[in-house]
Amino acid sequence: MRTCLVVDDSRVIRKVARRILEDIGYEIAEAADGVEALAWCRAAMPDAILLDWNMPVMTGIEFLRRLRAEPDGETPVVVFCTVENDLAHIREALDAGANEYIMKPFDGDIISAKFAEAGL
């Protein structure tokens, strides 16, 4: 089964995302910030990561830069999922190695479409 790590400091968002992603066939792991997410990735690299931007301890963008520098860190498809909805943030995410980008609020259709867009 394909695995997806859901990284968001909101438990509610993680729960909503988990339900949507389980429906499209993912096994889900959860992390509440970038440091937790990095620990998950070092233990077992997921196939996909749904990634919030603004989080305590370590932000999504910082996590992504570190992830891409890890061994095998190029493997996961990373889809940002954030309230940041301006071009500067989108470009910064793409430059850091994000594959797709969801602007909140999202629903099941947007997640499925964006995961398909990212080649998942």
Place this chain on the structure above:
Amino acid sequence: MTAEEIAQIVSLCRVRAGLKVAPDKTYLMESRLGPVARREGYDSITDLIVAIRERREEPLIWATVEAMAGGETSFYRDREPFRQFREEIAPQLLRARGGAPIKVWSAACATGQEVYSLAIAAGELAEAEPQVRFEFAASDLSRIALDRAQSGLFNQFEVQRGLPIRQLARYFEKDGEQWRIAEEVRQRVRWRRINLVAGLRQIGRFDVVFCRYALSHMTDAAQRKVIEDLTFILPEDGVLVLGLKEQVAGLAEAFQPVVGRPGLYRPNPEFRAAAAA
């Protein structure tokens, strides 16, 4: 809505635009016509229908019919036809036309996502080979849809349905809470209001016609008329692109399916010769 009111709307849509409106979809009618009534200054759908019957004013009639015609659309809807346009249809035609522009028509463009998806693809082809030229036309029955399409403005939900984020970043600018498509893409498209059942043979030639998910909302008679007219618009090597599983009356005689490419058709030359005779 009363049965009589429903019958009037159904008949009006059929006569004016060949639309097949299901009489049992009262909810759809009410949700589409409520806003028309309000916009035109009537207290209710009943008042709107009375006004249509008593005054027979064309703008009011069309506002009503057009509201019933509005369809679903999204960027790169179904994905595959756009890949085929970019990798197969366009390169073949470009070779065959030897430098003459490829003319593409989005025949029920709604709010424009389809034609903009094609115009972006064409722009990228032209970047690789600068001598490549395309002309895009887009039409719809609904003036409101056309105005929105032409504005090039889309909301956050619309730009997240089908559009890859790299294309959003490259071809759109933020405009308040909306996203505005780049002027270089918008300017590639010519817009026109066209009622597909009003006769298409004078409309000129097109090499590619995207006419997706519009005919299936029309009566069989309207489908046959549009399909027959389309054979006069497309050259023998032209391509008609319908929705993936669309069943259309008259299609099997007038067009030949492109093998292995669901939704793609080429005109049947024998049909055209017989129809012209």
